[in-house]
Amino acid sequence: MNIPRSSFPRIVIVGGGFAGIALTKKLRNKNVQVVLLDKHNYHNFQPLMYQVATGGLEPDSIAYPIRKVVQEYNDFYFRLAEVKEIDTDNNKIIADIGELKYDYLILATGSKTNFFGNKEMERNCMAMKTIPQSLNIRSLILENFEQALLTNDIEERHSLMNFVLVGGGPTGVELAGALAEMKKAILPKDYPDLDVRKMEINLIQSSDRILNTMSENASEKAEEFLIKLGVSVWKNVRVTGYDSKTVTTNSDLSFDSATVIWTAGVQGALVGGLDADSLVARAERIKVNQYNQVEGYTNIFAIGDIAVMALEDYPLGHPMMAQPAMQQGNHLAENLVKLICKKEMQAFKYKDKGSMATIGRNKAVVDLPNYKFSGVFAWFVWMFVHLFSLIGFKNKAVVFLNWVYNYIRFDREARLIIRPYKKKHITSFTSDEI
Amino acid sequence: MNIPRSSFPRIVIVGGGFAGIALTKKLRNKNVQVVLLDKHNYHNFQPLMYQVATGGLEPDSIAYPIRKVVQEYNDFYFRLAEVKEIDTDNNKIIADIGELKYDYLILATGSKTNFFGNKEMERNCMAMKTIPQSLNIRSLILENFEQALLTNDIEERHSLMNFVLVGGGPTGVELAGALAEMKKAILPKDYPDLDVRKMEINLIQSSDRILNTMSENASEKAEEFLIKLGVSVWKNVRVTGYDSKTVTTNSDLSFDSATVIWTAGVQGALVGGLDADSLVARAERIKVNQYNQVEGYTNIFAIGDIAVMALEDYPLGHPMMAQPAMQQGNHLAENLVKLICKKEMQAFKYKDKGSMATIGRNKAVVDLPNYKFSGVFAWFVWMFVHLFSLIGFKNKAVVFLNWVYNYIRFDREARLIIRPYKKKHITSFTSDEI
Known part of the structure; x- marks a missing residue:
């Protein structure tokens, strides 16, 4: 090396x-x-990946070159x-x-991502643990709507506009909220010749509450926010399979969907x-x-x-x-x-600073060790914390600019299909055509 | 449809x-x-693509969703x-x-891109007419440097750090300048364990001056700027082939290079x-x-x-x-x-507003119909014109922010290998690994 x-x-x-x-x-x-x-040659800021997947942020603003972090360190080597x-x-x-x-x-x-050994799910679901995966989701969402315009088959159109999110943790909840906001503010304007009201967002959680690592108060509030935004929240439902057309569950429920995003493990x-x-x-x-x-x-x-x-x-x-x-x-x-130096090591002690999740515009839940709250103030706290956790001045500035713009204009401008996502796992590109 | x-x-x-x-x-x-x-579902601003290829701008800032342009137009349909x-x-x-x-x-x-029927060149050269192509170039440049660190073979290392740009038009000139600035300000800090001085940038032009659609004054100045930045400018040299290792020309000149960017037609x-x-x-x-x-x-x-x-x-x-x-x-x-309306059509008359090219920091050439100039002022004019030609407030703001940041910090932060470019044309990705 x-x-x-x-x-x-x-x-x-x-x-x-x-x-x-x-x-x-x-x-x-x-x-x-x-x-x-x-x-990778960059560090990526996972907590904001869902905003890349939904066109709210450009991928480059949540990635930071590792070599830039370590510039001027002595006796230091980075290798890709x-x-x-x-x-x-x-x-x-x-x-x-x-x-x-x-x-x-x-x-x-x-x-x-853990699909718990379910190869069929692994093949057919989208995961969101890397920036390219987030970009694939962004492409697929937009491709679905372009596709929905073309079909006269009502069932196919419904399936293209039906989004199933498996897993009610922070990622699933934040994605669901972001999709709901796209449905409300952006898609009707972008697709006037499509009945966007028919778009469905289904969030499926296997346990009896979403955000189950947070307080019960946070779970309740988050669910309330999601329902207000038009998300269908299914609790105590476990997804058992997805053959690229239909999501089956451990109950009678099933969903015909072209897009299943797996954040359940x-x-x-x-x-x-x-x-x-x-x-x-x-x-x-x-x-x-x-x-x-x-x-x-x-x-x-x-x-x-x-x-x-x-x-x-x-x-x-x-x-x-x-x-x-x-x-x-x-x-x-x-x-x-x-x-x-042959000194004695100190035991690690985790200092829980709390946790938080955002559901959408003016809607977030925050659990601090001694104080739990939700709503507009929680949302500002969420933004502040995330903004200042980003590495680098430029990324902070670009994210801030995007957020202010998106907030004022009810917009998410990065709805670009830069690398088309070829469904059915034909993800091969030729160098010129993409 | x-x-x-x-x-x-x-x-x-x-x-x-x-x-x-x-x-x-x-x-x-x-x-x-x-x-x-x-x-594509976006309009892209080609004149700034070279900055995406060299990590100065994020791709999303020079792309604009077409559906956003036409929101609220009557009796209007966009189809991908x-x-x-x-x-x-x-x-x-x-x-x-x-x-x-x-x-x-x-x-x-x-x-x-026109390779004039040379299939070998088409297979082995990078083109830069689309955003994904620009991102491939960005990935390849960075991958080359990561690779150069690993080899003990001096010839291989030289080839990885030798960039050949075929074509001395605005794209070739702007790319050459941007690479030269990376060489000067960024790469030595990012790769302290590599002798970046060995990096070569060769710009090859088949005619007797670069920027040959501009004034002779602009050509001379641009060449002077490039040489000052350490670019080797080869005039009256025509590239005849590139087998992915060696660039051959119509003269005795040849270049061993892992990266040949074709902007010649x-x-x-x-x-x-x-x-x-x-x-x-x-x-x-x-x-x-x-x-x-x-x-x-x-x-x-x-x-x-x-x-x-x-x-x-x-x-x-x-x-x-x-x-x-x-x-x-x-x-x-x-x-x-x-x-x-069955009225008579008017003949088109082109109003030449002039042309311009930027070579680097404080270095540009501008030909107006009645006035030709170069240097710092030309560079500001170039930036101003390009900034205001971008569609959309947010893109303008993000590009402006990047430029100010890059100017003050001598930096280009978007040096991210988000989708690796698999050389030798193995450009197939599996959905999870990229």
Whole structure:
């Protein structure tokens, strides 16, 4: 991998998400050599991805070049690489671009969509964990409406205008709200020769409330907001299959839909090579102790979504969100420095700063540790927090500008089919035609 | 195509570029039915595409949804469609989404890259006529540098860092300048472990001066600016081949390069079905009279790049640029209304407002009809004109913000490999991995 050894110990970080970037920043010029590997050359801000999928933001405004984060760091190397395997016996990782020895290895590979083994669903549903996936959803939504104009078959048209969102977590709720706002403010103007009132948005949740990691108050409010926006919320319904035409469920309910977006599950994006005892069965995640040290290893750590630190407060690990990931990244930087200096490491303690979700214009729910609220003020808090969490002045400014514009004009201008999404999984493009 | 007949005559416009959009806007609510067809759902601002290719602007900021342009137009229909053939006997067009009868047909299909029959070049060179193509170039440039870090083979590294631009027109010159600025201000910071000074930018022009549609003064100044920025300008050299490794020319010169961008020729993006006598041989363009009426037809018109109106001042037709396209679109709208009212049409007269090109920071050349200048002021004029030519407030604001940011920070932040460009023409993606 062409990385020269320096006199400092080498820390290899796999993954430039919230956890990996937090760790990287804190390790700046700390008498260690840091090698950061990611399969993308940018960090992406997942919480705003649903706005890319629904044309509210341009993809570039929520992506930030990793090389720009680490400009002018000493003894630092970034490599665009996908890690395939860890060889723990020889302290090295095996990636698509070659092998690399590590002194300390930090796994911050995050999570990916989990279809729980249902191959049919995996083939036919859209996922939304990466920017290209969000752009595929954006293309498909718009293509559906173009297609709906062309057909005289009422059932086909209905299916093209029927959106099914599986999973009532923050992503599903936020997507549902954004689609509802498109239906209200944009699509009737864009498609005057189509009866957009016929568009349906169905949000399906397997448990008895949406946003079930938040307070009951938040769940109720969010549902109220969604219903007001015209979203059909189905609770206690589990989706069992989707053959690219019909969504079947564990009840009598079924939905004919051309667009099913799956946000109902995540699993760790695991790299092979760790001992089976270090893993959490089925979830593809890694057991770590309170120092984020992987069980059974002394020089391998895991942080963020991939790590399960089962403590009393969080027997199943911390929530798979940005906050714990960043806190673990920050904390681990200090512990690594301590470890290298042969000092004692400090146990990680998660500080829950609360959680929030936005449903639409002036509509959000916020749970702070001691205070829960919703509505306009919650919406401003949501925007403020997200805006200031973005990396980089320019991204903040462009997102702010878009939001102000969209708010004043009731608009979402990025409704562009830049790379058509070829349904039925013909996603091959020729270089000129796209 | 599901478009109901109204009591007004139907005008079908093929193509939503500068010409088609200008015509569309002028035909708003003019007692005609207008059907606009385009294979993209957005209008794109070609003059700034080179900034997308070099990471200076996000693609969404130079694209504008066509449906937004025509919101609230009466008796207006847009369809996302690729027109395959014209059936002039039956006054209908045949598209991928079905057939459509027209009373008047306007061809505004623009131009596409012309490799003059050299299939090898077509296979191996990058073109830059569409936004996805610009994004492919952006990805490839960045991938090359990531790749250059990995190799120990000096020749391979040189080839990865050697950029060959074929064609010294505005696109080639602007791209060369932008690459030179990346080399100077950004790449050394992004790739500290690479000797970026070794990067080469070669601009190859077959005639004896670059920008040969502009004044000699502009050509000289532009060349001076490019050389100052470290670009190698080769004049009187014609590229004869590129086998994906080596660019050969009609002289002893050859270049080992992994990235060859071809901007050396355009041809009309012709739709089949017109009589051969109506066409300009080899250039795939359409002969029109001074009313933009296609030779041999009374109800078919052509405007913009595709049309050749051979007049005394312009024996080969007007320059293939935005200005003549927009002027023809505007003018034809008036003539169509006249024609329908059985009034006499007016001959088109091109008003040359001048031309300009930017080479880099504070460096541009401007030819006005009576005044030619270059340097800082020309650069501000260039920016001003381009900013105000963009459609839409939000795009203007985002581009402005980017330019101010890039100027102050010597930066181009959109250096993101969002969809990797698979070289060797393996441009197939699977839906999840990209």
